Amino acid sequence: MKSTKKILLSESEMPKQWYNILADMPVKPLPLLNPGTNKPLLPEEMEPLFAKELTIQEFSGKRWHDIPEEVLHYYKMYRPTPLVRAYSLEKMLDTPARIFFKNESVSPVGSHKLNTALPQAYYNKKQGIKHLTTETGAGQWGTAMSLACKYFGMDLTVFMVKHSYMTKPYRKVMMNIYGSKVYASPCDKTAYGREVLAKDPDCTGSLGMAISEAIEMAVTHEDTRYVLGSVLNHVLLHQTIIGLEAEKQMEMAGYFPDKVIGCFGGGSNFSGVSFPFLRHKLTEGRALEAIAAEPASCSRLTNGEFKYDFGDTAHLTPLIPMYTLGNDFMPEQIHAAGLRYHGGGQIVSQLKKDGLVSSCAVDQKEAFKAGVLFAGTEGIVPAPESNHAIAVAIREAIKAKESGKAETILFNLSGHGHLDLAAYEAMV
Amino acid sequence: MKSTKKILLSESEMPKQWYNILADMPVKPLPLLNPGTNKPLLPEEMEPLFAKELTIQEFSGKRWHDIPEEVLHYYKMYRPTPLVRAYSLEKMLDTPARIFFKNESVSPVGSHKLNTALPQAYYNKKQGIKHLTTETGAGQWGTAMSLACKYFGMDLTVFMVKHSYMTKPYRKVMMNIYGSKVYASPCDKTAYGREVLAKDPDCTGSLGMAISEAIEMAVTHEDTRYVLGSVLNHVLLHQTIIGLEAEKQMEMAGYFPDKVIGCFGGGSNFSGVSFPFLRHKLTEGRALEAIAAEPASCSRLTNGEFKYDFGDTAHLTPLIPMYTLGNDFMPEQIHAAGLRYHGGGQIVSQLKKDGLVSSCAVDQKEAFKAGVLFAGTEGIVPAPESNHAIAVAIREAIKAKESGKAETILFNLSGHGHLDLAAYEAMV
Numbered sequence: 001m002k003s004t005k006k007i008l009l010s011e012s013e014m015p016k017q018w019y020n021i022l023a024d025m026p027v028k029p030l031p032l033l034n035p036g037t038n039k040p041l042l043p044e045e046m047e048p049l050f051a052k053e054l055t056i057q058e059f060s061g062k063r064w065h066d067i068p069e070e071v072l073h074y075y076k077m078y079r080p081t082p083l084v085r086a087y088s089l090e091k092m093l094d095t096p097a098r099i100f101f102k103n104e105s106v107s108p109v110g111s112h113k114l115n116t117a118l119p120q121a122y123y124n125k126k127q128g129i130k131h132l133t134t135e136t137g138a139g140q141w142g143t144a145m146s147l148a149c150k151y152f153g154m155d156l157t158v159f160m161v162k163h164s165y166m167t168k169p170y171r172k173v174m175m176n177i178y179g180s181k182v183y184a185s186p187c188d189k190t191a192y193g194r195e196v197l198a199k200d201p202d203c204t205g206s207l208g209m210a211i212s213e214a215i216e217m218a219v220t221h222e223d224t225r226y227v228l229g230s231v232l233n234h235v236l237l238h239q240t241i242i243g244l245e246a247e248k249q250m251e252m253a254g255y256f257p258d259k260v261i262g263c264f265g266g267g268s269n270f271s272g273v274s275f276p277f278l279r280h281k282l283t284e285g286r287a288l289e290a291i292a293a294e295p296a297s298c299s300r301l302t303n304g305e306f307k308y309d310f311g312d313t314a315h316l317t318p319l320i321p322m323y324t325l326g327n328d329f330m331p332e333q334i335h336a337a338g339l340r341y342h343g344g345g346q347i348v349s350q351l352k353k354d355g356l357v358s359s360c361a362v363d364q365k366e367a368f369k370a371g372v373l374f375a376g377t378e379g380i381v382p383a384p385e386s387n388h389a390i391a392v393a394i395r396e397a398i399k400a401k402e403s404g405k406a407e408t409i410l411f412n413l414s415g416h417g418h419l420d421l422a423a424y425e426a427m428v
Numbered sequence: 429m430k431s432t433k434k435i436l437l438s439e440s441e442m443p444k445q446w447y448n449i450l451a452d453m454p455v456k457p458l459p460l461l462n463p464g465t466n467k468p469l470l471p472e473e474m475e476p477l478f479a480k481e482l483t484i485q486e487f488s489g490k491r492w493h494d495i496p497e498e499v500l501h502y503y504k505m506y507r508p509t510p511l512v513r514a515y516s517l518e519k520m521l522d523t524p525a526r527i528f529f530k531n532e533s534v535s536p537v538g539s540h541k542l543n544t545a546l547p548q549a550y551y552n553k554k555q556g557i558k559h560l561t562t563e564t565g566a567g568q569w570g571t572a573m574s575l576a577c578k579y580f581g582m583d584l585t586v587f588m589v590k591h592s593y594m595t596k597p598y599r600k601v602m603m604n605i606y607g608s609k610v611y612a613s614p615c616d617k618t619a620y621g622r623e624v625l626a627k628d629p630d631c632t633g634s635l636g637m638a639i640s641e642a643i644e645m646a647v648t649h650e651d652t653r654y655v656l657g658s659v660l661n662h663v664l665l666h667q668t669i670i671g672l673e674a675e676k677q678m679e680m681a682g683y684f685p686d687k688v689i690g691c692f693g694g695g696s697n698f699s700g701v702s703f704p705f706l707r708h709k710l711t712e713g714r715a716l717e718a719i720a721a722e723p724a725s726c727s728r729l730t731n732g733e734f735k736y737d738f739g740d741t742a743h744l745t746p747l748i749p750m751y752t753l754g755n756d757f758m759p760e761q762i763h764a765a766g767l768r769y770h771g772g773g774q775i776v777s778q779l780k781k782d783g784l785v786s787s788c789a790v791d792q793k794e795a796f797k798a799g800v801l802f803a804g805t806e807g808i809v810p811a812p813e814s815n816h817a818i819a820v821a822i823r824e825a826i827k828a829k830e831s832g833k834a835e836t837i838l839f840n841l842s843g844h845g846h847l848d849l850a851a852y853e854a855m856v
Contacts (some may be wrong), residue, residue, distance in 0.1 A: 005504045076433045077807050088579075106534060108807030110846065150804050151516075170849035177803050177852055334810060375605050376578050379505050379536030418538065418846035421598035424605055 006088060007249040009080035011418035015244040016067055018237045021275040021347060024282040029350040030321035033308060035326040035419050041318045044350035048219055049226050053123040057234035073118045074151055078107045079241065080115070083249035088377035090397070098255060099393060100410045102246045102273060105380060109174075111415030112269055113229055116238035120227045121148035133217045133359055134184065135159045135210030139171025139264070139336035141229030146178035159185035159213045161248035162205040164337045170419050187208040188268040190417035192216050192314045207341050213312030227356065229309060230266025231320075231345045239272025242412060247276045250410065256280075257288065258421055259396050261411040263388040264292035264301065264359065265339040267348045273412035278356065291396075292348065293388040295367070297332035300325050300344045301352050301359035309343055322349035334364050336384040336422035360395075361421060362388045366428040373419065384423050429640035433515060433842065437508035438715040443672040446497055446665045449703040450773060457778040458749035461736060469746045469762070473550050476647055481551040485662035493665060499547045501578055502807030506535045506542070511677035516805035517598050518825070524682060525828035527821060528838045529673045529703060533808060537602075540697055541572035541657055544551045544666035548655045549576035555831035559652040561645045563613065565636030565693070565812065566766035567599025568843055569657030574606035587613040589639045590633040592765045598847050613638040619643050620742050635769050636755055640742030658694025659739060659748075659773045667700025670840060677702045678838065684708075685707065685716065687824050689839040691816040692720035692729065692787065693767040697774045701813040701840035706784065719824075720776065720787040721816040725760035729780050737771055747849045750777035762792050763851035788823075790816045796855040798822050811843035812851050822850040 022028065031040035046055040053058050057065060067075070086099040104112035124132060124227040132154055136142030142158040149156040164425055165172060165184035172182045187204045190213040198202055201211075211228070218226035228235060243260075250257060260277050262270030274290040281288045292301055304323035311317035323344035325331075331340040344352065351357045364384070371387035373394070376379070382390060395412040400407040417424065450456065459468035473558060474483040485493060497502070499601040521551040531786075532540035532741060552560060560582055564570030570586040577584040586608050593600060593612035600610045614621040615634045618641040624631055631637075639656070662726035671688075677687060688705050690698030704717040709716045720729055732751035738744035741755055751772035772780065779785045792812070799815035801822070802808070821839040828835045845852065 006439065008438065010436065011434065108809075147807055151807075170846075170853075171854045173810060173849040173856075174846075177809055177856060179804065222638055372605055375536075376607065379575055379579075381602060381605055383534075416846075418598075418602075418844075419849075421601040421847075425598075425601045428601075428605060 005085055007083040007252050008250060009245060011076050011080070013248065014072065014075065014080045015062040015241060016072070018067060019244060019276050019279060020060060020063055020065060020237050021278060022061050022233065024279055024365070025350065026282065027350060027354050029346045033319040033345065034418050035310070035315065035319050042270065049215065051127050051129060051225055054120065054234045057237055057326060058232060058291050062387070069120070071122050074118045075241070076399060080245045081106050083246055083253070085253065086378050087119050088299065089374060092373065092375040092377050093394065093397050094192055095397040095401040096404060096406040097397040098406065098408045099397055100250065101255065101336050101413045102242055103412070103413050104242060105413055106417035109143045110418060111140040111144065111383065112239060112242060112272060112412070113141045114147065115272065116229065116235045116268065117144035117148035119238050121152040121154060122369055124225050125152045125154055129225045131152070131155050131157070132227050133157045133214040133224060134227045134229065135207060135214045137161050137164060137207045137340055139164055139168050139419065140338055141169060142182065143174050143398060145227060146175040146180040149180065150178045156180040157217060158182045159187070159210040161185055161207060161210050161337065163333055167422060168419060185213050190216045192287065206313065206330060208313035209314040212316055215312065215316045230268040231343065233347060236271040236275070236347060239268045240275050242272035243274060243276030243319060246273060246410065255408040256286065257410040258407045259289050259291060259409045261291045261293055261389045262390045263385045263414060264294045266341050267345040269412055269414040271348060274357065275299070289307070290322060291392055292357060293392040294361050295334055295336055295339045295388060296361040296363045297334050298325065298340050300342060300359040301348070302384040304344065304350060304359045306353055320346050322346055325350060335365040335420065335427065336364065336367065339388065360392060362391045364427070367391045368424065371428055380413065380419045381403065382413055383417045386414045389414070400420040404427070430452065433513055435511040435674060435680050437673060438588060439504050439508070441676065442500070442503065444500065445492040446495060447668040447672060447704050447815065448493060448665050448792045449706060450489050450661065453778065454710065455778060455782050456776045459846050460774065461747040463710070463738070463747050465673060468834070469532060477643065478563060479551040479557060479653055480550065481555070482662045485665055486660060490783070495518050496550060499550050502546045504768055508673045508850070509534050511681070512673055514716055514806050515680065517802060520801065520805045521825050521829065523825040523829040524832060524834040525825040526834065526836045527825055528678065528681065529835070529841045530670055530838070530840050532670060533841055537571045537575050538846065539568040539572065539757060539811065540670060540700060540840070541756060542575065542668060543669050543700065544663045544696065545572035545576035549573070549582060550560065551578040552581055552653050553580045555652055557582070557653045559583050559649060560655050561585045561642040561652060561830045562655045562657065563635060563642045565589050565592060565635045565768055567592055567743050567847070568766055570610065571599060571602050573655060574603040574608040577607045577608065584608040585645060586610045586817060588636040589613055589635060589638050589765065591604065591761055595850060596847060611658060613641050614657070615641065618644045634741060634758055636741035639740040640744055642698035643740065643744045658696040659771065663696050663773060664699040664703070666701050667696045671702060671704030672701035674838065683836040684714065686835045686840040686847065687717050687719060687837045689817045689820045689837065691767060691813045691842060692722045692768050693813065695773040695830065697840055697842040699776060702785070709784070718785040719820055721794055721820040722787055722789050723762055723764055723767045723816060724789040724791045725762050726753065726768050727789040728770060729776070730789045732772065734770045734777060734781055739771060750774055750775050751780060762853065764792065764816060765815040767816065788820060790819045792855070795819045800856055808841065811845045811847045812848050814842045
């Protein structure tokens with residue numbers, strides 16, 4: 001029996017900087033546009049909405065960004081996270097492939113979302129902001145932001161997509177335990193929510209709508225800013241802590257991955273695990289395939305169109321150059337609510353366009369089947385979102401078996417499924 | 429800001445033996461009795477019910493027991509677990525006390541129960557047993573045993589106390605994901621269950637009843653044995669892995685605890701964390717208070733009577749010399765279902781009688797308040813059971829503040845509360 005499964009870093013080995021892939025992209029993404037003027041958006045135009053430091057990061061071309069001491073302190077509540085060699089899964093699949101996963105489910109909120117929630121709360125706090133607003137789809141992001149705000153002593157209002165609010169009631173309880181206010185979106189707390197409800201009182205919401213409500217509340221209240229859990233460059237930047245740790249850990253294991261896989265919603269999880277490895281592809285030409293695992297019902301990168309589009313339904317965000325299914329696209333009610341988003345974001349879309357990352361679509365039945373197989377071999381019941389990455393890792397491991405190649409596969413286990421068991425009950 | 433929070437051991441530093449406190453007890457416990465003859469029970473009398481190796485461990489006076497290679501292999505899926513210095517909690521309480529907790533919630537099933545589920549499945553498998561039966565209160569034990577059986581390729585039937593089955597439906601889903609059959613107890617699958625239901629069709633069950641049903645099914649089916657998640661000596665033995673790791677980790681931190689605290693149901697969690705430290709009290713006379721945190725509604729050690737009593741309601745177990753509230757005691761329906769048990773078990777009861785461990789009762793309101801405080805400072809939402817230990821740790825930290833003593837407090841975070849959020853919703 002193989003004896004070492006977990007590859008651990010000590011707290012002192014935790015990376016002290018985040019990696020900005022913009023610095024190394026051969027083709028820089030097109031700029032965000034101000035929808036009023038159709039001119040490139042300036043950092044200062046984002047300041048009414050976001051903390052200043054975050055807008056600077058959003059537009060930065062600098063390769064490395066120092067992680068503030070206070071953020072490192074809270075990262076140490078759960079980081080560095082383990083890298084695990086999935087020997088039991090390999091054995092079950094009878095594959096020559098080496099399968100590794102980065103276990104972000106050990107975070108106290110159960111997902112990778114805390115990696116960016118902490119710096120976002122910190123930079124806002126530092127600027128003197130007192131209240132924050134945000135939206136949440138599956139509830140993972142809202143939970144992470146709730147804990148981050150609790151740590152930094154700020155208050156938070158969360159607009160939770162109504163469908164998730166109803167089907168995942170315990171996410172709300174967890175946010176309440178951390179002290180946040182949670183509204184089912186669309187709701188009557190915003191003009192946009194009231195407008196939607198007037199047209200369709202039974203509307204169960206979407207991530208795009210919830211974003212619109214959270215933005216509206218932020219810009220219409222004093223000392224209030226908005227925070228977003230994915231899509232934006234500064235969010236992707238913060239999430240690179242995942243891949244930077246994994247890079248050190250893979251080196252300790254003695255392998256460089258042939259395939260790096262992350263599920264793809266707004267892009268933060270996929271970017272977090274893959275960008276630090278992609279750096280070696282971009283700067284040294286190392287062979288590596290980074291695969292975004294999309295839900296079949298919402299596969300922007302795989303089946304969307306590359307164009308300028310809004311990030312939300314009410315057209316309050318800048319115009320983003322990205323693969324999109326259209327900002328009015330109403331995705332099917334899949335259980336992986338965290339992946340239900342119409343757009344691919346600025347950076348990942350450009351990388352996809354240039355053939356530097358790939359994507360594929362996974363049906364949710366295949367995803368849950370993969371999750372159950374993983375639970376029975378590696379023990380952890382994964383989040384429905386993470387199941388998409390596991391499904392693609394399994395596809396690749398089976399391909400490796402067919403071709404007889406001892407490939408090295410790395411995927412990100414973005415979260416656990418303890419609060420998604422109703423979905424398993426329905427699907428298994 | 430304090431910089432190191434987690435004290436980690438590498439997989440190679442994981443203890444290779446369990447510790448048996450019986451070897452060091454100044455007064456040995458009275459023997460178990462065969463209720464038919466009133467004579468001391470012999471190991472072979474337990475063999476129709478338990479795997480032979482487990483009955484040997486049950487009666488063993490040997491100080492150290494080797495952990496089998498196969499068990500070590502699966503332990504490494506989640507062990508060694510972190511020891512954490514709770515700096516944020518200390519700061520919030522403004523206490524001079526140093527508070528440490530052992531984080532058993534990182535196990536894939538979310539609690540310490542896997543520590544004994546794995547060896548129990550292993551020894552049964554080794555003996556050629558194909559089917560196992562057990563009961564579960566809160567569902568933590570049933571979940572752990574389900575995963576252990578999945579790993580070792582055995583099948584498992586779980587009798588889940590009906591009240592928990594109804595209030596914690598997702599525990600059942602998790603057991604199903606791992607491949608187990610789960611029945612709400614009392615049920616019509618056993619003669620005893622049918623008898624209870626005939627008298628009271630609305631009976632919501634108790635741990636004692638569920639034990640009776642699981643035992644009946646084991647002894648009336650071929651190639652089938654019963655496994656128990658607490659109370660028995662071999663279970664306590666397996667759980668000492670917690671305290672043995674913590675002992676090394678506390679040494680790395682540079683402190684020996686003044687107080688070691690565990691919540692107390694059947695005793696496995698309390699014994700697991702405290703026995704390896706108690707060894708130094710028993711053999712070297714080191715000062716140390718080991719405190720069992722009982723629920724006020726079911727406080728056997730604190731308010732029970734020391735006498736011979738059955739471990740179950742149908743009188744199928746041996747007679748156990750222990751503090752008990754009576755085997756027909758029907759505990760209040762508290763949210764910490766894992767602590768609802770009438771007896772204190774043989775070893776811990778004897779230690780309590782001899783003044784070597786202490787106990788105290790915690791009201792569930794105080795417990796949940798402690799849990800929410802802990803979640804807001806250390807991030808993790810604890811299991812309702814673990815909240816009892818946290819409440820006592822907080823009491824001790826406040827006492828330390830009042831007396832100005834920089835005491836060292838260690839408690840076991842036996843599990844997380846992700847599947848207990850309905851309880852938080854009701855209590856917070």
